[in-house]
Amino acid sequence: MTTMAADTRLAPERAESASDIRRHELAAFLRSRRERITPEQVGLARGRRRRTPGLRREEVAQLSAVGVTWYTWLEQARDIQVSVQVLDALARALLLDPSERAHLFALAGAADPAPGTECPAVTPALRTMLEQLDPIPACVQNSRYDVLAYNRTYARLLCDLDAVAPEDRNCLLLAFTHDDWRASIVDLPEVTRMMAAKFRASMAGHLAEPAWKALVHRLEERSPEFREVWERHEVVDQRGRTKYIRNAHVGLLHVEHVNLWLGPSSGPRLVSYPPVDARTRDRLEELHRLASDAA
Template identity: 55%
Template sequence: MSIAAPEHRTQQPAQQPRARQIRRRELAAFLRSRRERITPEQVGLPRGPRRRTPGLRREEVAQLSAVGVTWYTWIEQARATHVSAQVLDAVARALLMDPAERAHLFALAAAVDPRVDPECPVASTSARKIVERLAPYPASLQNARYDVLVANRPFAQVFGDPAELPPAERNCLWLLTTSERWKRDFLDRDEMLRDLIAKYRAAMAEHVAEPAWKERLAGLLAVSGEFRELWERHEVAPMSPHVKRYRHPVVGLIRLEHRNMWLAPQSPAHRVVAYIPADEESEERLEQLERLAVPAEPADERPADEWAAG
């Protein structure tokens, strides 16, 4: 069964914003280039004696992807004002696109890929080094969903070690919502939770169809009535630096300013979150924690006469 062309979605190009026209033309050119590089033999079709078209014909792509011939022709002529994820998925498979080509196809169509691979949870070596080198300041590597991918030793000392938690719980929203330690030690916890939920909602606007985002949201809604109540307010907030107070059981009050450094502008968008002391007293207490974490050197147990001999 073919996917028919939705007649109500076609308009004259002159009526569309210029940016959309450019995007449609790029999409059309990309599809033509991919179609022309695939031979009939690669997709199990006979070449035939009279073939003049390089690669596949439009009719053959339509047949392989179960898309209407007219609708596919419109896409390649930059006449289709909206191409669904279902059609894009079918065409990508018919044209044997690799992951990079598939991602480019969906980006040109301004559509969310329903079959996008899950993020790799392994952070790069360079990102790990950046986080570790920020000691004695707490720092972590997070993605746009506030999952903590890497944390340095000061982070573990102040907030707890994420490595001791199940992977599903290594998330700032999850911890603010469920962790007794975070509820106790984060003196601005209620304000932080409202702010973080508003930021998550703002960020999720670009990822509403992505499984990882929906799964994280569903888990939070299921585990916390407080989260459900705040989520229903539909508040949004931008990313911005701010100072928060933490009560450490050993060194006392620490005031930290959150600073974000994005490592990549595209998905998966990872950022280093550094927690910078907001005053000299907080800096001294972080340095104290760092000293406590360094094991003392073992005492030299040589007899006294050996000391004299050097």
């Protein structure tokens, strides 16, 4: 009689999921930040029996007003949900700098309700590139149409951008609400419709993020035109094309809209407007001279 040998091969271990990896990274990051802070840095007494380097878990919980057990679970990489309010409190308690704070929220898979004003995408080298592109108008935008940096020619292309408050330097907002910007756009209804459609396509990956929702709310409050276009639910991808701009200083410009992605296609991009013809090239050079004289 022949007996079959038992199959002793082990089933392959379950592959660690992305969320598992992120939870363990978050746990390790919190632990490392906790251990580097001395009690004196946060106004606590050191005491005589301190064996833990840095702060104790209960001290972090106290400083951030969360339960000790709950915080311990975070450092143990338990599968629990973390609110943005708790993340904000932890960032403050652990004295995180802007880069560390951004990393904390990224590991938690949450949108920071109070992101730093500095944009890591705009490096000194990128600013130099913008300057060297003059007289070609160029700027750096994120996928939400925020203008993060720009050169002198771009500053006078559609309006006096330097006179616009930094928090209002958003191309979508300006296209629907700023009189000078709107006056510079030839075929305004088509341009604004396409911008809204591109914005909706980009927003699909950011639906829960406060900054995106706040911009939509602001536009809906200030622009009936935006409300009407937004309700169409149109979407298009980001692509360049030639366009005409009616500049207040040098007249009609015929330019190519060029996007140079600085990372994933949903992230920041360098936007430039090289001239299509010789007349536009001459007019852009004149616009750059005017902008330089005004600087």
